[in-house]
Amino acid sequence: MIIISGTVSLDPSKADAFHVALEALVTATRAEEGNVSYGFYVDPLEAGTYRIFEEWADQAALDAHMGADHMAAFMGQMGDFGVTGIELHSYQASNKTKFM
Template identity: 40%
Template sequence: MSTLTLNVRFTAKPGHETELRETLEDMVAPTLAEPGCLAYELYLHPSDPSRVVLLEEWVDEAALAAHFETPHLKECAAALAEILLEPLQVRRFNDVG
């Protein structure tokens, strides 16, 4: 079975750049502790602090589905509703091997 990789793009409302980064940083440790999470890495755009990319890798769809039910993700989603300029963009990929 192939792993599932997500590329998630976020854009903060003006003035909420630090809040976006901190909200997403708070997700890293609890998410990495979840069964089935292989990677959860944040990247800040080099010239636009309002843009953040999250790369996450999961062992399978079931692990990702369980992640969506965690309290820390639900709390983050509520916070993001107030922070984001536009809806987040999610792209899904499976490994080639």
């Protein structure tokens, strides 16, 4: 399993437009084969900062996602949101067990 986590920061005044774009992206991505989970979550302490968490079955699924039309459309909109920073990290996980 591949895990992607990190943050994206943007102009807080653009949050409503960002949420509209996210709705389309998240809906399409969660329907992709090999997607285990996918989400952007508002950071309650940093205005305009979103925490990203994704789980993918394998590299092929992640590669397909990165080449998907809905991902290209979303990336094409990123300049509209006043993005000030993106930091994402990829992790290889050998197993997943329930914690709670």
